[in-house]
Amino acid sequence: xxxxxxxxxxxxxxxxxxxxxxxxxxxxxxxxxxxxxxxxxxxxxxxxxxxxxxxxxxxxxxxxxxxxxxxxxxxxxxxxxxxxxxxxxxxxxxxxxxxxxxxxxxxxxxxxxxxxxxxxxxxxxxxxxxxxxxxxxxxxxxxxxxxxxxxxxxxxxxxxxxxxxxxxxxxxxxxxxxxxxxxxxxxxxxxxxxxxxxxxxxxxxxxxxxxxxxxxxxxxxxxxxxxxxxxxxxxxxxxxxxxxxxxxxxxxxxxxxxxxxxxxxxxxxxxxxxxxxxxxxxxxxxxxxxxxxxxxxxxxxxxxxxxxxxxxxxxxxxxxxxxxxxxxxxxxxxxxxxxxxxxxxxxxxxxxxxxxxxxxxxxxxxxxxxxxxxxxxxxxxxxxxxxxxxxxxxxxxxxxxxxxxxxxxxxxxxxxxxxxxxxxxxxxxxxxxxxxxxxxxxxxxxxxxxxxxxxxxxxxxxxxxxxxxxxxxxxxxxxxxxxxxxxxxxxx
Numbered sequence: 250x251x252x253x254x255x256x257x258x259x260x261x262x263x264x265x266x267x268x269x270x271x272x273x274x275x276x277x278x279x280x281x282x283x284x285x286x287x288x289x290x291x292x293x294x295x296x297x298x299x300x301x302x303x304x305x306x307x308x309x310x311x312x313x314x315x316x317x318x319x320x321x322x323x324x325x326x327x328x329x330x331x332x333x334x335x336x337x338x339x340x341x342x343x344x345x346x347x348x349x350x351x352x353x354x355x356x357x358x359x360x361x362x363x364x365x366x367x368x369x370x371x372x373x374x375x376x377x378x379x380x381x382x383x384x385x386x387x388x389x390x391x392x393x394x395x396x397x398x399x400x401x402x403x404x405x406x407x408x409x410x411x412x413x414x415x416x417x418x419x420x421x422x423x424x425x426x427x428x429x430x431x432x433x434x435x436x437x438x439x440x441x442x443x444x445x446x447x448x449x450x451x452x453x454x455x456x457x458x459x460x461x462x463x464x465x466x467x468x469x470x471x472x473x474x475x476x477x478x479x480x481x482x483x484x485x486x487x488x489x490x491x492x493x494x495x496x497x498x499x500x501x502x503x504x505x506x507x508x509x510x511x512x513x514x515x516x517x518x519x520x521x522x523x524x525x526x527x528x529x530x531x532x533x534x535x536x537x538x539x540x541x542x543x544x545x546x547x548x549x550x551x552x553x554x555x556x557x558x559x560x561x562x563x564x565x566x567x568x569x570x571x572x573x574x575x576x577x578x579x580x581x582x583x584x585x586x587x588x589x590x591x592x593x594x595x596x597x598x599x600x601x602x603x604x605x606x607x608x609x610x611x612x613x614x615x616x617x618x619x620x621x622x623x624x625x626x627x628x629x630x631x632x633x634x635x636x637x638x639x640x641x642x643x644x645x646x647x648x649x650x651x652x653x654x655x656x657x658x659x660x661x662x663x664x665x666x667x668x669x670x671x672x673x674x675x676x677x678x679x680x681x682x683x684x685x686x687x688x689x690x691x692x693x694x695x696x697x698x699x700x701x702x703x704x705x706x707x708x709x710x711x712x713x714x715x716x717x718x719x720x721x722x723x724x725x726x727x728x729x730x731x732x733x734x735x736x737x738x739x740x741x
Contacts, residue, residue, distance in 0.1 A: 252278070252281075252282055252285070255274060255277060255278040255281075256278065256288065258274050259271050259274035259275045259278060259288070259291070260291075262274055263291070263295060268295055268298055268299050269299065271295050272292065272295050272296065272299065275288055275291060275292040275295065276292070279292065283315075284315050285315075286311075286312045286315040286316055286317035286318070287312070287317060287318070289308050289309075289311040289312035289315060289317070290308070290309065290312040290317050290323060292308045293305045293306075293307075293308035293309040293311075293312060293323075293326070294326075296308055297326075297330060297334075300543060302330050302334045302335060305330060306327060306330055306331075309323050309326060309327050310327075320351055321347075321348040321349075321351040321352040321355050321358060322348075322357075324344045324345070324347045324348035324351070324358070325344070325345065325348045325355070325357055325358050325361060327344045328340075328341045328342075328343075328344035328345045328348065328358075328361060328365075329341070329361065331344060332361075332365055332368070335577075336535075336536065336578060338365065338368070338369060341365055342362070342365060345358050345361055345362045345365065346362075349362070354385055356382060356385065356386060356389070359378055359381055359382050359385075360382060360391065360392060360395075362378050363375050363378035363379045363382070363392070363395060364395070366378060367395070367399070372399055375395075375399055376396065376399050379392045379393075379395055379396035379399070380396070383396065388416075388419065388421075390416055390422060390426035390427075390429055390430050391426065391429050393412065393413065393416055393430065393433070394413075394429035394430050394432065394433040395429075395433075396409075397409055397412075397413055397433040397434075397436075397437060398433060398436065401440060402436075402437040402438075402440040402441050403440065403441060404441060405438075405441050405443060407437070407441075409437070410434070410437050410438070410441075413430055413433055413434045413437065414434065416430050417430050417431065417434065423461065424457045424458075424460040424461035425457075425458075425461035427453075427454070427457040427461075428454050428455075428457040428458040428461055428626060429626065430454075431450050431451070431453050431454025431457055432450075432451065432454045432624070432625075432626040434450045434454075435447045435448075435450035435451040435454060435624060436624070438450055439624070439725075442725075444725045444726060448726055448729050451623060451624050454626070455623065455634075455635045455636070456635075458626065458629055458635060459629065459632075459635050461629070462629035465629075466629055466632065467630075467632055468632060469632040469633040469635075469636065469639040469642075469643070471639070471642045474633075474642065474643065474646050475646060478646045478649055478650050480553060480554070481553055481594065481597060481650060481653075482650065482653045484553035484554065484556060484557070484597060485553070485597030485600075485653075485657060486657075487653075487656055487657045504576075505572060505575070505576040505580055506533060506575055506576060506579055506580070506582040506583060506584055506585040507583065507584050507585075507603075507605075507606075507607075508571065508572070508575055508584070508585060508586075508587055508599075508603060508606055509526075509532070509584040509585065509586045509587070509606075509607050509608075509609065509685065510586075510587050510588075510592055510596075510599055510606060510607070510608045510609070511523050511526075511586055511587070511588040511590075511608075511609045511611060512588070512589065512590050512591070512592040512593040512596070512608065512609075512610065512611070513590055513593055513610050513611035513612060513613075513647075513651075514590060514593075514611075514612075514613070514618050514622070514644065514647055515590045515591070515622055515625070515627065515631075515634075516613070516618055516621035516622050516625060517590065517611040517612055517613040517618055517667055518611045518612075518613055518665065518666075518667030518670055519588045519590050519611045520588065521667070521670060521671075521696070522588070522609060522611055522665050522670070522678075522681070523536075523586045523588040524696040525670075525674055525678050525693050525694070525695075525696065526586060526678065526681065526682075526693065527586065528690060528692035528693040528694070528695075528696075529682065529687060529690045529692065529693050530690065530692070531582055531583040531584065531687055532582055532583070532584050532585075532586065532685075532687070533575075533578055533579025533581075533582035533584070533585040533586070534579075534585075534586055534588075535575055535578050535579070535585045535586045535587050535588070536586075536587075536588060537587075537588055537589040537590075538574065538575075538587045538589055539589070540570075540571050540574055540587075541571075541587075541589070541592055541595050541598065541599070542589070542591070542592075542595075544567060545595060545598070548567075549567075549598075552598075553597065553598070556598070556601065564601055564602055567602060568602040568603060571602065575587070583685075583687070584607075584685060584687075590611075593610070593647060593650065593651060593654070594650070596608060596654045596658065596662075597654070597657075600657075600658055600661070605661070606661065607661055607663075607684065607685055608658070608661055608662045608663075609662075609663055609664075609665055609681055609684075610651060610662055610663070610664045610665070611664075611665050611666075611667065612664055612665070612666050612667065613666065613667040613668065614667075614668055614720070614721070614723070615644060615737050615740055616723035616730055616733065616734060616737065617668075617719065617720065617721065617722050617723045618644070619637065619640045619641060619644055619723075619730075619733060619737075620722060620723045620726060620730065621719060621722070622634050622640050623637055623640060637730070637732070637733050638732070638733070638736070640733075641733045641736045641737055642736075644737065645736075645737070645740075648740065663680065663681060663684045665677045665678075665680075665681060667720070668720045668721075671719075671720055672720075674693070674694050674695070675689075675693075675694060678693050678694075
């Protein structure tokens with residue numbers, strides 16, 4: 250085949266979502282024409298899509314070495330891999346700085362650098378970066394929204410609130426931009442105790458977030474959600490749990506840290522729990538790992554029914570791959586946390602992979618928890634989060650499933666309540682450490698102001714001295730939450 254024919258074949262396969270075949274096609278092409286820099290770039294993107302980050306970095310470097318056009322974009326992509334995938338924040342910063350050396354006004358690199366500074370708690374550098382973006386592009390709505398998130402508000406006369414309101418009046422805004430600005434305005438108004446106006450801003454922001462997803466948006470289906478919970482409960486019944494079929498070999502034989510899963514509803518305190526535990530010299534913070542959701546959506550599909558016929562050796566292999574991931578994050582630790590909250594769906598799978606795995610379940614006042622989700626700009630893939638009724642339904646299904654896991658795996662689960670935690674960290678964290686067989690450390694009483702990366706919406710809250718303002722927050726929105734409160738009223 251000619252060069253053009255091979256390129257067209259690879260592009261066609263990639264467009265059809267046949268990632269592995271597209272990778273093979275680009276490999277065949279590059280074996281014959283290794284100087285094709287843009288093909289190295291496209292191959293890197295496919296490896297990243299497939300989750301092979303090391304191969305992606307290597308291919309991006311090949312593209313750079315061979316004179317790819319717009320190298321600043323390649324350095325940006327490498328920076329994102331180092332930051333989001335490998336948690337090597339120093340390398341991520343170097344890549345972003347290199348992108349900006351090549352193109353000082355490159356807005357995507359500036360935005361990513363600002364986001365990186367936020368993750369690392371470097372507030373002043375993040376502010377300066379967003380100010381640079383706004384100087385170059387005064388109408389950059391996302392930059393303004395993120396910039397506003399770096400300040401606390403006490404007066405409705407704050408000029409930044411006025412700037413957010415004026416920005417929302419611009420007719421050319423996309424729905425995604427309106428959503429970002431709306432969530433930022435809602436936060437500012439909430440802090441100023443303008444609760445009715447804040448709720449109205451959040452309602453509009455959730456509406457705009459839904460619109461921004463376009464045709465890809467999938468409405469939350471309560472009946473489908475209930476069926477999925479039914480399937481999970483049926484796949485992991487209490488009477489079937491004895492550990493005989495569990496892949497103990499991979500977990501038992503592998504050296505290095507053991508996984509510690511922290512899960513529950515989003516906005517239930519999982520970030521704070523992880524960061525306090527990470528103060529312990531024998532605990533490493535892994536953040537929200539995507540390994541389990543990717544496995545469930547890919548190689549384990551259709552989950553959970555596929556597990557019934559899955560050979561033990563397949564699960565041993567999967568467990569070994571997971572252990573390799575956390576070993577790369579903190580090789581000297583005894584435990585590495587995986588604090589992806591919705592892993593509560595996969596506790597049955599976790600216990601199949603790691604029969605002795607320890608699980609920390611974070612909980613919170615139901616109304617506060619649901620309200621906090623509604624007030625957070627989450628990915629539209631979590632479509633329940635855009636509507637209070639749907640949040641309430643999702644919450645009840647979560648509680649139903651957690652009751653099942655508690656009945657099946659109770660000895661390996663412990664619970665931390667957010668409202669107790671913010672009123673004094675030591676007792677609940679001391680209980681978790683005892684659960685893990687670890688001694689108390691005074692470094693577990695607070696989160697450092699900067700340096701340790703926090704990659705969630707709680708990035709600034711968890712860096713404050715124990716953050717109590719969100720405990721009992723729903724009382725300010727009693728009228729707006731009346732229906733939700735009645736719906737959740739049957740909870741024990």
